Structure formats: C-alpha cells, structure tokens
Amino acid sequence: MTTEAAVKANTVTTWMNEVAAAVGAESAHLTQLDAAIGDGDHGVNMERGFSAVEKALAGQNAELPPGRLLIIAGKTLVSTVGGASGPLWGAALRRAGRSLGDADSFDGAQLVAALQAAVDGVVELGAAAPGDKTMIDALVPAVDALRNGVDAGEPLEQALTAAADAADEGARATVPMQARKGRASYLGERSIGHQDPGATSSALIVRALERAVAQAG
Amino acid sequence: MTTEAAVKANTVTTWMNEVAAAVGAESAHLTQLDAAIGDGDHGVNMERGFSAVEKALAGQNAELPPGRLLIIAGKTLVSTVGGASGPLWGAALRRAGRSLGDADSFDGAQLVAALQAAVDGVVELGAAAPGDKTMIDALVPAVDALRNGVDAGEPLEQALTAAADAADEGARATVPMQARKGRASYLGERSIGHQDPGATSSALIVRALERAVAQAG
C-alpha cells in the first residue's frame, strides 16, 4: 500500500494488541532496566496498562473511528498504570487521538501529525528535552524518520520500518546519557551506562505500529 | 607426684586461666555447635564468663584457700554469663569450692569429692540425667574415671588424663542423643546428629584441670 491508502480503525486495535503482546514478552527485561536506574516496576506497569487497553478496546463497537479508540486507550492507561509512564503515555495517546479526530481512517500525513501531537503531549506534561534520557529520546527520532519517509512519498510500511529502527537506535543512544528527568536523575552520574526503560518500551510501541499497519495492508 | 601429694591454691588459678584460654580459642566452634541446636551464643557466653573469672582471681591475695577461689569463680560466672550455662557452671564451682572448704591444699580424694559435688549441683539445678544431651554427659564419666584412677592409687595426672579422655568421649557420645533438656530439646529429633555445646565446653574444662595440675606437679 502507499501513503495514499488509508489506515482503518481496526489498525489501532491491532496496534494496541501488538503492544500488549510486546510489553508482556519484554516485561522482565523492562523491569530489569528500571531496577538498574529506577525502581524496578516499568515492565509490570506497561504490561498492566496495555493489557487493560486490550480489554477496553475489545469491548468497543467496530464503527468507532481510530481517533476515538486512541483516546479510550490513553484514558485506560492513565487509569491503570500509575507511575510516570501512565500519565505520559496516556497523554500521548489521547493527543494522538484528538489529532485524528472522528475521521474513520487516516493516511501517512495524518499519522505523522498524530504522533507529533503525542510527543508534544509528553513534552508538555513531562518537560523532557532530547538527551534527558527518557522516552522522548526514542519517540522524537521515530517521528522525524516517519515524517521524512512520508514526505518522500515512501510506502507507509517502509516509513514505519525506518521510524521503528530510529526508535531502537534512539533507545540505545540513551545508554551513555546522564538522566535529567524521572527517577533515574536521582542517580546523577550513576545513571550513565544504562539504557532507559521508557525509551526501550517506546521503541517496542513504534515497532508494534509498524506490524499493525503491515497486517492491515 | 602421687595422689598423696597435695594440690595448692594457685593450681585453681592456673586451672581457671587455662579454661579461659581454652574456651577463648574454641569460642567460635562452641558457638557454631550451639547455632545448630541452640541459639548460637555458648562460645561467647563461656568466653565472657571465664575471662571475668580470670580477672576476678587475679585480684585475690595468694593466701586464699583453693575452695574460696572456686567459690569466687562460681559467683563470677553466675554474675557474668547468663543463659543456662552461667547458673549451672556457677553452681558447679561453688559446690566444688564448698566441698574443699578452707583447706589450703587438697589431694586426689578431695578433688574427686569436690568434682562430684559440682556434678550434684548441676543436676540439682538443671535436673538433667545422663543421656539428656547436656554437660552432664561429659562430666559424669569424667568424675567416674577420676575416682577409679584415684581409688586405684594412680598418680593424679594420670587419673586426670583418664578423666579428660572420658569427658571428650562423653561429649562425642552426645551426637546421637536426642536432647531432653535445654534449648536443644525444642528441636526434638532434629537435635540428633549434633554434638552438645555444653558437653563440649565441659570437656575443655576437665582437660584444662589436667594441664593445671600437671604444671603444679
């Protein structure tokens, strides 16, 4: 499919289910990363939140537009995760949903706008800048890569593959950073040398979107 | 020297110093035995008590008869050890001291009588019988061996060597016993297979007496 072809509502549901599966599979690893520079709950938090999202979306009627589903997903995260990642991912998905509005499908450009809105929401709430060793360091490069691909007229899957790769790279790039936000910042220089758990789970979420869109196509 | 030859007051002081050195050297081992079937303090208890005795006797004038020194040693143990072994060894030495009275020396027969009085004191206070897996199981055979040797007219050192060997054997013989007295009895059958700490320290005390008399001779 090309960026012109539209992504349907059920792609959002597939995406969220893919995320639930991915964070479930990586839960122990995420928790271990969080134990090193945080409090060892990130995997459990994400798993709890996205399995709740999976349940919540399963109950929705198939007619709901993608934007609405993302708003429901975001509210569910806020209500079930807690910690820092709950409000942050909750804000991200709600903002993305609002940006998509009530359209019953979206194209690549709309997806770029939605994900940019998500990142803006995270920054507004958490005030993190690139380099602070947070989820931002995975999400910003991902959105940029996606935008470039879409602007260049690449097929959406291809652009999403680039975005997911950029997110992975961004997550790995947090290793040498000293944290300036969240719990890890309490460690000062001791936070250097560890990969940020939130950036790592963010990369999983972008990769899940790639899979979801591929399945839809 | 023969059993006729007399043992002097300073022999008691030497004995107590030898005990202090012996339980000090064996403290960790005694505590470890007590950890297995008790509460892991026997070595520390005996070390604390006999180093106090050493100090107490160092302060006494050389003229004091042996019996008096033993009474002081016993009182010192009661006042510094605590636990079960404090009152028990305190009673033992006080009874031995009373049995020797104010004589300024004693012979083998008097030593037998004094140690028998010590054992009787322990039994009166603790009501342990042979086979209960207590210090009694080292002391009773020791006194019997000493009596036999003395009655047979053996030299006192020789009789004391037999007594110390009997105490060692008696201590080893506690291994297969199930404890019926003291903390170890709480373990029921789990007390089987471990050597009793009090019997073990009792054997050290008899061995120290052998050395003290040998030095005097």
Place this chain on the structure above:
Amino acid sequence: MAVVPRTMKKLLNDPSAVVRESLAGLAAAHPDLVRYDAEAQFVARADAPVQGKVALVSGGGSGHEPLHGGFVGKGMLDAACPGEVFTSPVPDQILAATKAVDGGAGVIHIVKNYTGDVMNFKLAAEDAADDGIDVESVLIDDDVAVQDSLYTAGRRGVGATVLAEKIAGAAAERGDGAQSVAAVARRVNERARSFGIALSSCIPPASGKPIFDLPEGQMEVGIGIHGEPGRRREPLGSAHEIAELLVEPVVTDRPPADGAEVLVFLNGMGGTPQLELYLLYGEVDALLRERDLVPSRRLVGSYITSLEMAGASLTLLELDDELKELWDAPVHTPALRWGE
C-alpha cells in the same frame, strides 16, 4: 490464585494482589480507625467525611508501610491512596478518595516529589476542580541527597512526609482553614531535611528479586525509599560513622539556629532491627547535642520504609512553638497513636 514463586521468601498469595490483600488486612485489623474501599482502591478514616474539617489526602506507591495507610485516622490523614508497590496511584483513586473525604472545607493533597506522584495527583486535582472541589496541593521534597537543579527531577519527598501529615493533620483537626493547613504543611517541608543510607536492597513482590546487590562491606549512601540505589557506594562504617554521615548533610543543607529545638526522626528502612536503630539513635542524639541542637521531640522506628530494606534515614525538623503543639496533639491511627 497464582502460586508464590518458590524462591520468594514472602508472605503473600498472588503477587499481583499483594497491595489489595494487604489493605483488606489493614482494615480488618483496625475497623475502629479505618475503612478500605476495595472498589475505588483507597483507605479512609472510619468516620469520613468529617463535616467542616479540612480533609487531608495522601498516597504514593506501596511498599513504604506504614506510610500512608497506617497514618489514616483522627489527627492525621483522612484518606490514603496506595499505588502498586513503588508505583504512584492513578488519578481515579485519588479523585475518588478526595470526593469521599471532602467535608466541605477543602481538601489538601500531600504529594511526595516524584515525577509519577506529581503527575497523577495533578490530573486528579484537575478532575476534582471540575467537580467543584478545590484541592490545595502540598509538595514534599526534603531529601538532600538529591540536588534540586535543572539536572534532576528535584529533591525527593521522604521522611518529612510523615511529619507533615501528622502536623497538618493536627491543624485540620483543631479546625484550621485549608490555606493555613496547607501553610503549616509547607512550613514543615521548608524546615525539614532528610538523608538515608541502605545496608541491603529490598525485594519487590512483582519481581521477587533484589533491586540491587550490595557487595559485602558496602553500603548505599543517599538512598530514596523505592529500593533504588543511592548517590554513591561507600565502605560500611560503624554506627558512629554512619550517624555522622546522616547528620552532616542534613544540618549543612539547612543549618538550624544555634540551640534550636529539633524533632529528630530516625527512620528504619524496614529490615533494620530496633536493637540497631536505637543504638544509632544514641549516636545521632549525641552528635546533635555536640552541635548545640536540642532533640526535644523524637520519633524512632520504621515509619517510611522500602519493604525489608536494611538501613536508616534521618529527618531533622527545626521546631517552633506551633509545630511542637501540633506534633504533641492527639493522633489516633494504626501506626501513630497518642493522646485521646
């Protein structure tokens, strides 16, 4: 019911149910003091809402018990919102608790300064405002192990939380208005400083594994309360040396006036026996007197913990007459109880 991992030396059933089951037990043990809303997931004063009284709501991750649930009751908190172990509660719980204890005189949120706690309480306060309840939030950030700078999330809230909840609770109980209750809580936070060390890690029920391994003879210095490693590692010192290590940064960051009366809160992290904690208190007490400070109020015990972590934290609060009066006022909660 999930089987407890055989390696986890803990008293629990399904690890994911530990918080809910523990709160149910708390309520069963103290029905005269608290009730547990398992639906909305908060603990409230048995007699809440108290009409006309300013209501105090706090909360945060679980694993710090008795904080916060053990401090619910007359003279302290009206409600506590416990999240999962070491995870901030969600706004829904906080909103439900806020509504449940609102006595019409306003509600104060006492929030420890952690990114997650701050965000979730903020969202709840916004929702409460929509429902016409005005919420005043008080941020606690007393941990001097963390510099308050652009390079961190700001100082953590630790021991001062307990003192602020007790003192503000007494102010609310005597009938102060929302603004002055919030003001006294903020005054406690401004006048209090804390520092902590750990001799061991703790074991969160979810993972069943220690968060960090501490080599023999080492201690973590400048820890928080989430089992996280501290600012640095040092060779384990004697109690005397550790007392100095705790007192020095606290009195340096905010030196009390010469001869000032202070409340000394020596807190156990959970796994440190009272035998050791009181021994350490003796050392701290002596060091403070050497510095011309008067420990006129003292709290020694494990009140804000990291599960079974071994270690201790010191919180020093410079007192004034009102703070003394409010500290001494009656309190009637599962974990703190005096007066009538």
Place this chain on the structure above:
Amino acid sequence: MAVVPRTMKKLLNDPSAVVRESLAGLAAAHPDLVRYDAEAQFVARADAPVQGKVALVSGGGSGHEPLHGGFVGKGMLDAACPGEVFTSPVPDQILAATKAVDGGAGVIHIVKNYTGDVMNFKLAAEDAADDGIDVESVLIDDDVAVQDSLYTAGRRGVGATVLAEKIAGAAAERGDGAQSVAAVARRVNERARSFGIALSSCIPPASGKPIFDLPEGQMEVGIGIHGEPGRRREPLGSAHEIAELLVEPVVTDRPPADGAEVLVFLNGMGGTPQLELYLLYGEVDALLRERDLVPSRRLVGSYITSLEMAGASLTLLELDDELKELWDAPVHTPALRWGE
C-alpha cells in the same frame, strides 16, 4: 572502638557493646518514659518506684526488641532486664531492678520458660527474698510448637509474654494486689497459645553470621524467638496456607469456646514488611471467623522479634470481660501506647 566486621550488614560499633549502646539510645529517645541504669544494666520506668503499686519486672535475652525494654512504662512493666543477644540476663541485674522498682506492694517477675531465664530469675528471686522483698514469679509458656513433656524443657514463652505484661501491668496500675496481678498474668498464659514460622534466619551481632541457612522455597515451622531452627522444614506456602498453618495448632491445642471473643496477636519476627504482615492478618482473621471466633481485639506488628528474621507468629488469647477491660486500659511505653 572495635571495627565492625566488614561483612556484617549491621548498624553497630563494637559488637560486644551493642546491647548497652542500644539501651542508652532507647533512654535518650524516650526520657519521658524510661531511664537506663547502665551500671546495674536495667531499664526502669522514669517515675519508678511507684509507691504502693505492685511492680512488674521482666527480662530475657536481647534481640527481641521492642520486648522487653520497649514495654517499660505506665500501665505495663516497671523494669526490664536485658541480657546479651539471645542470652538470659544475670541474677545481679534482675535483683538490682527488683530493688529499684519495689514500691512496697510486692514485685512480680514475668519469666519466659527457657532454662536460662528460669534459673537466673530463680536465683535473683532468692536473693531478693534474703533482702526482704517478696517476689512472685509468673512463668509464660504458650508456644504449642513444643510439647510440654518429660522429653523437653517444656513449652517456650513467646507471644503471650507481651499480652501478659500489658494486662498484668494494667491490673497493677489500677491497684490490684500482688496475688491478683500474678493471677491475671497466669490467666493470660493459660488462655493464650502461640505458633510461629520463619522465612529466613537472623544474624546475631556476636557471630555476624546467620544461625541457619534456609534453602530457597523452604520455611522453618514451629520456631521460637532465638533464631533457632523450628520443629521441621516445609516447602514455602502461600499466605493463605501459612495462615492455616498458624491457626490450626493454636486452636487445636486449646480450643476457645464457640463464638468466643479472642485477642489476635499477629507478630512479625522483625524482617517481614508490614505490607506482608497485614496481608497475613487478613487471612488469619478470615480463618478465625470461619471457626466461629470473634477477633474483638487485634495487635498486628513486630513486638517480639528475632532481630531481622523474616516470619510471623500467631498468638490467640481467649478474652473475658476483665481481660478486655485490662487490655483496653491506657498504656504508655515506647512500643505500645494508647489512652491517657
């Protein structure tokens, strides 16, 4: 000052001074409640002797804190005599404490049934009699893990000690004579039974090593309070299973009347977090109600410990009206405090 062995994760200075330094810290933390006689080595009520009041003296090895020093004060003990860690006190301490708190109305010794405690208190009572103080000794032996037979030293004194000290203390406070104070303490012992389990060993400061090693997934069942191994080892169970394991032997050994009101004392061994202890309480409470018992009084916390041992013990006391009244009476000690 001896250096702490680098492997010992403890807050102390010279391991052989830990008890004395800890008692000094206790007195420094609670000068309004207790005083510490470092010379004679006992802790006494700040206002002792209370003329005309029957005096309660207890004691035993240290390492069980807050027992006994934390229970000295109005409405409970007049003095506590702490021995070295897990070692009975010596008669000299007990005699000195007995003399110091004697208010002319007689002195009660509350003695846990351990060979060493019994012998040392007996010698002290004899000496006190020589000095014209009549001492009444009350023996506590509530641990049903040990059969009371010719083949043991008799049942151990554990949790019932705390209840007997509180209830007899209240009786003495209200002016009962020595005989009736002793009688009510004995009634508590007769009507109380206990059973305990451990999930880990503890580390005595003297050796710095765990007393026993517990393989993963195992628990010690039928433990005492001296870090000693229990009667047997079993695979670690869920909190629900462990609750049953605690309740069953206690109600079997002495079945309370149907519908009886009971005081449920769920005790932590020291290293078990409150999160887990309250969870376990919920299970115990439910099991008791299933058996038609009414937990009308509850005490949940670490009150008679084995240093940092993880585990719990259950003590069940069948109440009557007088026991309820005496339990509810005011108490003012470092570790138990309610009423005025």
